[in-house]
Amino acid sequence: EAGVAQSPRYKIIEKRQSVAFWCNPISGHATLYWYQQILGQGPKLLIQFQNNGVVDDSQLPKDRFSAERLKGVDSTLKIQPAKLEDSAVYLCASMDGGRGGEVTQYFGPGTRLLVL
Amino acid sequence: AQRVTQPEKLLSVFKGAPVELKCNYSYSGSPELFWYVQYSRQRLQLLLRHISRESIKGFTADLNKGETSFHLKKPFAQEEDSAMYYCALYTGGFKTIFGAGTRLFVKA
Numbered sequence: 001e002a003g004v005a006q007s008p009r010y011k012i013i014e015k016r017q018s019v020a021f022w023c024n025p026i027s028g029h030a031t032l033y034w035y036q037q038i039l040g041q042g043p044k045l046l047i048q049f050q051n052n053g054v055v056d057d058s059q060l061p062k063d064r065f066s067a068e069r070l071k072g073v074d075s076t077l078k079i080q081p082a083k084l085e086d087s088a089v090y091l092c093a094s095m096d097g098g099r100g101g102e103v104t105q106y107f108g109p110g111t112r113l114l115v116l
Numbered sequence: 117a118q119r120v121t122q123p124e125k126l127l128s129v130f131k132g133a134p135v136e137l138k139c140n141y142s143y144s145g146s147p148e149l150f151w152y153v154q155y156s157r158q159r160l161q162l163l164l165r166h167i168s169r170e171s172i173k174g175f176t177a178d179l180n181k182g183e184t185s186f187h188l189k190k191p192f193a194q195e196e197d198s199a200m201y202y203c204a205l206y207t208g209g210f211k212t213i214f215g216a217g218t219r220l221f222v223k224a
Contacts, residue, residue, distance in 0.1 A: 003159070004159075031210045040125070040216070041216050041217075042120075042122075042202055042214035042215050042216045042217050043160070043202075043214045044214075045211065045213075048210065048211065050210070055209065055210070056209075056211065091160065093160075095210055103148065103206050103210065103212070104150070104162045104165070105162075105212060106161075107159045107160040107161065108159060109159045110159070
């Protein structure tokens, strides 16, 4: 099966600019996650979708970050305006919804963002 | 509080030597633990999960509820094991929290 796709792979922007990331999960996976991974740290959950509904966005900085998952498939994550501290790798992951107790997450290649 | 701690940022061993990557967790419920791995230029992927009780690429991990640990072990390290390893804890509601990771470097 095709894996989780993300684009772009790299992005360099100046602070106060806006940026958007796109994710296409594994076909049929109901659960989609966006993580932020700052250098030297583990992935930190930003937002979790179940189909097209938000399950958890408690750690999403809502004053500048937004995300949507139209039609319960693809998702976009936007930052507006970007700050220097947003420099990180943004990972998208999906899960098939826990059927049969399977709770493994499948990750995309990530988008590496550098804010100057 | 739910937490995963990996005390070592970097672990360097010689090829053929045993390796143990440490992971401790804090969780009030019945834990379900994983090890994920990220090889150079590859995406983060599952290595093994404790409920499977399997050995993957020679790695094993045993859940020790008394010590709240889930250390990853391999008796003879290989150069191709060099990677970032993340311990992860499933906390229910399809959520997983990750440790900060340990970089394993296997020297020739």
